[in-house]
Amino acid sequence: MFPVYFKALQAVPPLEMMAHRIAWSLGFVALVLAAQRRWAWLGPALADRRLLLGCAASAGLIALNWFLYIWAVVNARVVEASLGYFINPLVNVLLGAVVLKETLRRGQWLAVAVAAAGVAWLTWLAGSLPWIALALAGTFGLYGLLRKTAPLGALEGLAMETLLLGPLAIAGLAWLAWQGQSAFVAAPGWTQALVVASGPITAIPLLLFAAGARRIPLSLLGILQYIGPTLQLLVGVWLFGEPFEPARLAGFSLIWAALALYSAEGWWQQRRSAA
Helix, strand or coil: CHHHHHHHCCCCCHHHHHHHHHHHHHHHHHHHHHHHCCCCCHHHHHCCHHHHHHHHHHHHHHHHHHHHHHHHHHCCCHHHHHHHHHHHHHHHHHHHHHCCCCCCCHHHHHHHHHHHHHHHHHHHHHCCCCHHHHHHHHHHHHHHHHHHHCCCCHHHHHHHHHHHHHHHHHHHHHHHHHCCCCHHHHCCHHHHHHHHCHHHHHHHHHHHHHHHHCCCCHHHHHHHCCHHHHHHHHHHHHHCCCCCCHHHHHHHHHHHHHHHHHHHHHHHHHHHHHC
């Protein structure tokens, strides 16, 4: 549903919207931490230079990802953005196998190869380097790797990321308001309410993603992430009327076939283990 949400907020420039996502996410996470009284980790975390560097890296990656995605939705590039999140699972599988040394079975490698063929076909059809898709896939893939290997839990990690980004975002929003250039200040009440809601709307899926990433292999996480871009693609084509030629459908069909193959291989292995 993110494309629908950000399309409704296209009156707010992407960079300002990204700053609002950071600021209101920080506020939401702070409320959750206060309600659960989970502050004991913050002091030791702030004193750990290596942890701070890791959180700064993941914070930078997710901020760039947010900005690119908002820009793509506002500029009627939802289908291309969905391609980025189709590529993202391949990035996760690659990172899982190369960096984390996760082992894939032959059937899983075959599924990855079929999906890669679909992505290659879609890239060739575009006629140029799909920079939006590649940037979205790369930033979120690396973010997932950092979150999986981070010592902080899902809530604490997001809190640290937004805490590092928050001062910059709040300062930028204050400067826009001071200069009379804030779209938020000039917007009607319903738009302001939607912007404020960007805090929980952003934080809750990220918390669930970070918690899930720590519980399952990164390669499996990558395949499951085909669900999100499929839904985004349908929104872009059916709701926003973006072009989707039959040749593109062939490429996406390969990717869906890869997902079916991966799922069937996993189901078969589970039955064999049970037997």
